[in-house]
Amino acid sequence: MKPDALLYPAPKGLYCERGDFYIDPVQPVERALITHGHSDHARAGHGHVLATRETLDIMRLRYGEEFCGGSQIARFGETIAIGDVRVRFHPAGHVLGSAQIAVEANGTRIVVSGDYKRRPDPTCPPFEPVACDVFITEATFGLPVFHHPDDKGEVARLLLSLRQFPERAHVVGAYALGKAQRLIALIRQQGYTEPIHIHGALAKLCEYYQSQGIELGDIRPATLGPENRQDLAGSIVVGPPAAFAERWSRRFADPLAIFASGWMLIRQRAKQRGVELPLVISDHCDWAELTATIKEIAPSELWVTHGREEALVRWCQLQGIPARPLHLVGYEDEGE
Amino acid sequence: MKAFAELLDRLVLTPQRNAKIRLLVDYFHSAPDPSRGYALAAIAGTLSLNTVKPALIRDLLLERMDGVLFQYSYDYVGDLAETVSLAWEPPAEVAPEDIPLGEVVERLQKAGRSEVRSLVREMLDRLDTSGRFALLKLATGGLRIGVSARLAKQALAEMGSREVTEIETLWHGLEPPYRPLFLWLTGEGEMPLLKTPAIFHSVMLATAVGEGELDGLDPSDYAAEWKWDGIRVQLANVGGVRRLYSRSGDEISSAFPEIIEVAGIDGVIDGELLVGGTMRSNRATGTFADLQQRLNRKTVSRKLLDDYPAFIRAYDVLFSGERDIRPEPFHVRRGALSALIEAASPQHFDLSPLVPFSNWKELDELRAKPPDPVIEGVMLKRLDSPYLAGRSKGPWFKWKRAPFNIDAVLMYAQRGHGKRSSYYSDFTFGVWTEGEDGTSLVPVGKAYFGFTDAELEILDRFVRDNTVERFGPVRAVRAEPDKGFVVEVAFEGLNRSTRHKSGVAMRFPRIARLRPDKLPRDADRLETLQAMIGPPT
Ligand SMILES: [Zn+2]
Ligand SMILES: [Zn+2]
Secondary structure (H helix, E strand, O other), X not given: XXXXXXXXXXXXXXXXXXXXXXXXXXXXOOEEEOOOOOOOOXXXXXEEEEEOHHHHHHHHHHHOOOOEEEEEEOOEOOEEEEOOEEEEEEEOOOOOOOEEEEEEEOOEEEEEOOOOOOOOOOOOOOOOOOOOOEEEEEEOOOOOOOOOOOHHHHHHHHHHHHHHOOOXXXXXXXXOOOHHHHHHHHHHHOXXXXXXXXOHHHHHHHHHHHHOOOOOOOEEEOOOOHHHOOOOOOOEEEEOHHHHOOHHHHHOOOOEXXXXXXXXXXXXXXXXXXXXXXXXXXXOOOHHHHHHHHHHHOOOEXXXXXXXXXXXXXXXXXXXXXXXXXXXXXXXXXXX | OHHHHHHHHHHHHOOOHHHHHHHHXXXXXXXXXXXXXXXXXXXXXXXXXXXXXXXXXXXXXXXXXXXXXXXXXXXXXXXXXXHHHHHOOOOOOOOOOOOOHHHHHHHHHHOOOOOHHHHHHHHHHHOOHHHHHHHHHHHHOOOOOOOOHHHHHHHHHHHOOOOHHHHHHHHOOOOOOOHHHHHHHOOOOOOOOOOOOOOOOOOEEOEEOOOOHHHHOOHHHEEEEEEEOOEEEEEEEEOOEEEEEEOOOOEOHHHOHHHHHHOOOOEEEEEEEEEEOOOOOOOOEOOHXXXXXXXXXXXXXXXXXXXXXXXXXXEEEEEEOOEEOOOOOHHHHHHHHHHHHHOOOOOOEEEOOXXXXXXXXXXXXXXXOOOOOOEEEEEEEEOOOOOOOEEOEOOEEEEEOOOEEEEEEEEEEEEOOHHHOOOEEEEEEEEEXXXXXXXXXXXXXXXXXXXXXXXXXXXXHHHHHOEEEEEXXXXXXXXXXXXXOEEEEEEOEEEEOOOOOOOEEEEOOEEEEEOOOOOHHHOOEHHHHHHHHOOOO
């Protein structure tokens, strides 16, 4: 069958008419398949949700027990039939629980990759390439300027700064789901054993990651009662990026503003946000990884969901790969 | 290059002055020679490289990249060097390796016109992303890192536990890659010896007298002198080498051949360059407008020499022969100076007279009614003050006469109206202030008159050649400590203002004159303006 008869963009998200389900819908729907727990992909209020166990756990943590009418766990590699459509979840390497979803009917297979990355991540299983007719990819960093450096070097810069400025609290902005835990795990991998302090907004998710066997070492709340005010000079404090705009970070000793994100590659971005030490750590593919993944999977067609789709489509043209943007709305371009 | 590139990236994003100094000190300690010396030169603006045109680096990238993808990338990033550094993909067979900054600079300096292209390509292939960025910024001459030469010297002083004046004293006698300087600072070598004292020595500057500031000072500790309205110069005659420098260290010997010809004074003196007659020749001193006829000229005609003869009104002496007498107190130096001037050509040299006074009130009255129109105020010099390079608060004060005037740096320009619509003739200017982001310029006023048509041509040309950003009809111009344009702004008064970021508002500001002889770093500071208003009541 023609791929766009199997799956097509509708106002609420990518829709499979034959199975009457949506993937990562942006509005409440009867039946949703969710790739991963980031809030622009996983929303509350659906009738029925099919997702990995970790993604369901994360949705429950974020939205409460009542986050959907009913749920079903999808195991990696297991085929689930929805009407005469077969779906299968595969690791995406993006955050804990993240999956690509392969949708297949009448011999046509489409892989919806959700958000994904190719670098080793101590907090989740690696991306698994799946052969398909249509590969649907994001293009968050879909411009040839994005060449993310090695994470080890980035973490080493943070540790160097701690030695250079031992009187300052090193306050790192990192997204609460995935980035924060990965950053902490990467810091631990470099042998840093001091306590790492976290903002309250990160507590539940960090605890959850630890319950899943991911080593984060000694983590402590960064905010204690007034009797225990601590300035955390020379310590690492991790908080969600939004906390920087609040008074929160100003309570620490001469805070040194750090931000862990793939966007930190662009100097102007770092400057605009008032970041003193940008750490280029991304949970998405950079340009080289995006293009290498497309070459590796070699789909007969490429569809591009969100991000810088024009450059990726242009690259496909030059490579002779049919490609088109889906113009989906509701996904954050800056979802890092 | 890795360490230097990392330093640049950190400095650009680090707002605090002390943190910048620490980053610099750590770098100077850890980087080897000659790399650290070239880094210092790049930061202090003393590095000379044959620069590479931006078009060349764009072409290099386009050898490997689709034009459409390049355009998307450039539009997104907005900076060519950054785009190229990020999008560059070395061939798989080239192993990444760090190239020391010293090697990069020396190879760029040696490369001939035809070799530059392949040299830059080769280095881009070997360096990592930040290394490429640093290379391209160096090579295209576009390095902007928010660190002044002054701050770099401060870091050097800290590195060697020295006073910054010691660094200033040596500075103009040293050159990249500054090996002897670093050896001295790290205790591995002697203090560098100046080859000849005929080099330029940083001049000693005065701070403006603030409201009520003199009250706590004893008049008998100070000598007063007229502040003459010419340009500050330094004249050196040592070991047969004669040179005349402007206050920022530019050599202007060829514009004043009559001075050089008779500059038999053995040593280095500090004074005001004026035109007209010396006091010893009993002829009137020319005005600044007369002096301007002689400025900014490479050569000078016979007629100009006759109409506007130049002379030096001496203020101080730094070297007597080859002997450095800067550590001696002012009154001792003054004695030596007076003997030197006595023996010099009476048409070309005179001694700036002292102004006798017994209390501040008396001096204030003298300041308001000076005996000569070419006087713009008085200078106060502590009798025991050594000659210190740079501007320290306390030993020397300047006390200008009303109306108020300050030296400010051009920041923005806008097209004029009517017959001036083809010129950039509305100017916003600023002064230095120390904020959370380190030292920066804060706008203090706007002026669109006061200058002559000829001066407008100069200003307009400067604006067109030095635009760094455009906002609609407004252009932002280069305004950095070592690059930019200084104007003297006169105004009738000053009010406190909450509407302006600077906190001050000028009444009737006008551009009184252009000061191409000054560097932006020499412009006034916001505290000077605040002192003019006086403390809050
Ligand atoms: Zn995501
Ligand atoms: Zn996303």
